[in-house]
Amino acid sequence: MNSISVPPRSRVTMLDVAERAGVSKASVSRFIGDDRALLSDAIALRIEQAIDELGYRPNQMARGLKRGRTRLIGMLMADIRNPYSIAVMHGVETACRRHGYSLVVCNTDRDPAQELLQLQALRSYNIEGLIVNTLGHHLDELRQLQQELPMVLVDRKVEQLACDLVGLNNEQAVRMAIDHLRERGYRDLALVSEPIDGTSSRLERIDAFARLTVGTTLQTGAGFSARLQAFLDTPEPGPKALFCANGVATLACTLALRELSCTLFDDVGLIALDDLEWYPLVGDGITALAQPTHAIGVQALDCLLARLNGHSAPAQAYDFAPELTVRGSTPPRG
Numbered sequence: 001m002n003s004i005s006v007p008p009r010s011r012v013t014m015l016d017v018a019e020r021a022g023v024s025k026a027s028v029s030r031f032i033g034d035d036r037a038l039l040s041d042a043i044a045l046r047i048e049q050a051i052d053e054l055g056y057r058p059n060q061m062a063r064g065l066k067r068g069r070t071r072l073i074g075m076l077m078a079d080i081r082n083p084y085s086i087a088v089m090h091g092v093e094t095a096c097r098r099h100g101y102s103l104v105v106c107n108t109d110r111d112p113a114q115e116l117l118q119l120q121a122l123r124s125y126n127i128e129g130l131i132v133n134t135l136g137h138h139l140d141e142l143r144q145l146q147q148e149l150p151m152v153l154v155d156r157k158v159e160q161l162a163c164d165l166v167g168l169n170n171e172q173a174v175r176m177a178i179d180h181l182r183e184r185g186y187r188d189l190a191l192v193s194e195p196i197d198g199t200s201s202r203l204e205r206i207d208a209f210a211r212l213t214v215g216t217t218l219q220t221g222a223g224f225s226a227r228l229q230a231f232l233d234t235p236e237p238g239p240k241a242l243f244c245a246n247g248v249a250t251l252a253c254t255l256a257l258r259e260l261s262c263t264l265f266d267d268v269g270l271i272a273l274d275d276l277e278w279y280p281l282v283g284d285g286i287t288a289l290a291q292p293t294h295a296i297g298v299q300a301l302d303c304l305l306a307r308l309n310g311h312s313a314p315a316q317a318y319d320f321a322p323e324l325t326v327r328g329s330t331p332p333r334g
Contacts, residue, residue, distance in 0.1 A: 012054045012055060012056045012057070013056075014028050014029065014032075014056075016054055016056070017047065017050045017051055017054060017056050018050075020050035020053065020054060021043075021046040021047045021049070021050035022046065023043055023046065023047060027039060027043055027047065028047055031044060031047045031048070069128065070125070070126045070127065070128060071100060071101050071102060071128070072101065072102055072103075072104055072125055072126065072127045072128060073092070073096055073101045073102070073103050073104070073127060073128060073129050073130075073131065073301065073304065074103075074104050074105075074106065074122040074125065074127035074129070074130045074131070075089060075092060075103055075104065075105045075106070075130070075131045075132075075133070076106050076108065076115070076118060076119065076122065076130065076131070076132045076133065076134050077089065077105060077106065077107045077108065077133050077134070078107075078108055078109075078110055078133055078134040078135060078156070078199075079107070079108075079109065079110055080105070080107040080109075082246075082247070082248060083247045083248075083274065083276050084155070084246065084247060084274055084291065084293060085133060087291075087293035087294065087297075088133070088154055088155070088293045088296050088297045088300070089103075089105060089297065090293075090294065090297065091293055091294040091295065091296060091297020091298050091300075092131060092297040092298070092300055092301050093297075094294070094297070094298070095297065095298045095301040095302070096301060099301070099305060101128075101301075104122065104125055104127060106118035106119075106121060106122055108134055110135070110197070112135075112137040112138070115134060115135075115137050115138055116137075116138050116141060119138060119141045119142070119145065120141075122145075123145065123148075127149065128149060128150075128308060129149050129150040129151070129152070129304040129305075129307065129308055130145060130149060130150070130151045130152075130304075131151075131152050131153075131154055131300050131301070131304060132151060132152070132153050132154065132156075132158070132163075133153070133154040133155055133156055134156065135156065135158075135197070135198045135199065136156075136158035136160070136161065139158070139160050139161075142158070142161060143160075143161070146161060146163065150304050150307030150308055151163045151304075152164045152165075152166060152300050152301075152303045152304045152307075153165045153166070153167075154166050154167060154296065154297075154300050155167040155168070155201050155296075156199055156200050156201055157200035157201075158200075162314075162315045163315055164303040164304075164307070164315050164316050164317075164318070165315070165316075165317045165318070166296050166299045166300045166303060166317075166318045166320075167201060167296060167317075167318075167319065167320070168201070168291050168296075168319065168320055168321075168322060169319035169320060169321055169322075170201055170204040170205050170208060171204070171208040171212075172319075172321055172322070173205070173273055173289050173321075173322045174191075174205055174208040174209050174212060174243075175208070175212055176289060176322060176324055177243045177271050177273070177289060178209070178212055178213050178243070180271060180287070180324060180326070180330065181241045181243065181269060181271060181330065184241075184269065184330050184331070184332050184333060185238070185239060185332055185333030185334060186238065186239050186240065186241035186269050186330075186333060187236070187237060187238020187239060188215070188234075188236040188237070188238050188239065188240045188241070189213055189215040189216070189240075189241055189242075189243060190215055190216040190217070190218055190231050190240070190241075190242050190243070191205070191206060191209040191215060191216070191217045191218065191242075191243050191245060192218050192219075192220065192228075192242055192243065192244045192245060192249045192250075192252070192253045193205065193206055193217065193218070193219055193220070193245040193246075193249055194219065194220050194221075194245070194246065194248055194249050194252075195219050195220070195221055196219075202245060202246075205245045205273070206245070209243070216231050218231060220248070220249055220252040220253075224252060224256055225256045225259055225260060228253070228256050228257070228260065229260055232260070232262070232267070232268060238333075239268075239269065239333040240267075240268045240269070241268060241269030241270065241271070241330065242268060242269070242270045242271075243270075243271050243272075243273075244270065244271070244272040244273065245273050246272075246273055246274050247272070247273075247274035247276045249272075250270075250272040250273075250274065250276070250279075250286065253270065254270075254282060254286075257270075264282060264283040264329070265283055265284075265328065265329040265330070265331065266331075269329060269330045269331070269333070270286060270287070270329040270330065271286075271287045271288070271289070271329065271330055272286050272287070272288045272289070273288070273289045273291070273322065274288065274289075274290070274291055275288035275289070275290035275291075275323075275325055276288075279327070280327065282329070283328055283329065284327060284328020284329070285327030285328050285329065286327055286329045287324075287325065287326050287327045287328075287329045287330040288324075288325050288327070289322035289323070289324055289325075290322055290323045290324075290325060291320070291322055292320050292321075292322075292323070295320060296320055299318050299320075303316075303318070
């Protein structure tokens with residue numbers, strides 16, 4: 001095998017530009033900053049030509065730190081693999097670009113130790129604001145950050161933090177799911193959720209389900225298939241249906257039903273919260289309540305920018321409504 005030598009790369013500096021243009025480093029700094037008007041046309045032209053010849057790219061981070069502005073927004077995610085998290089993050093990132101900010105994303109992977117490390121890392125990046133989607137295991141660190149910069153919570157409430165909260169109207173979503181199933185003729189209902197694990201949105205959906213109807217609650221994880229089979233085998237009046245409380249629970253439920261040799265969806269109806277790309281591919285499609293994830297992400301950044309610009313009203317909750325898409329998983333029952 002022939003070895004190929006890679007030539008060392010050297011970054012062009014402001015001093016290199018100054019030497020090429022025959023001016024001071026301070027003049028180059030004025031040219032790329034906000035004081036270009038202080039330079040004569042001749043000096044500005046020489047600096048511009050030197051920048052073009054050398055391919056100089058200013059260090060935006062250093063410039064931001066000098067002005068006390070980095071144009072960086074931090075986002076702390078509990079589980080970046082969750083489709084909901086990805087969709088909301090895309091909404092935030094799109095809004096950041098529109099307003100001239102860059103997004104720094106840190107994933108805790110539901111690990112308290114990682115959460116602490118990532119919060120420390122975000123502080124070191126000198127972010128201007130923070131969007132948080134996590135369980136809030138390290139309250140002291142979060143409170144300290146909240147004293148330094150604006151903070152907005154997404155989907156998951158942290159009771160001890162007085163922050164704006166952006167997410168779904170969970171009670172409305174549960175009510176819409178129950179109403180749809182009742183209208184279709186289903187009478188024996190079960191909610192399928194991931195383990196609560198301190199997640200406020202999961203708890204709100206479970207509580208709303210218990211208040212709005214008489215039904216069974218099943219949690220995914222070890223032994224889920226057996227619990228699902230027990231629900232299906234229980235003799236109750238009326239057809240059975242499942243309400244999956246998020247996309248991860250929907251996948252677990254669909255796999256379990258297939259493992260139990262249920263005919264999708266003749267044996268049991270199913271409606272899901274979240275509307276993922278694979279839902280139309282299962283049988284005649286999975287009926288879904290779509291979360292407006294893009295709008296949630298955009299609203300989270302709007303709240304953060306308002307706080308950055310001095311908005312000092314008490315913390316508010318922004319609850320979004322889901323949108324129902326009916327597919328073949330909830331056929332009408334007699």
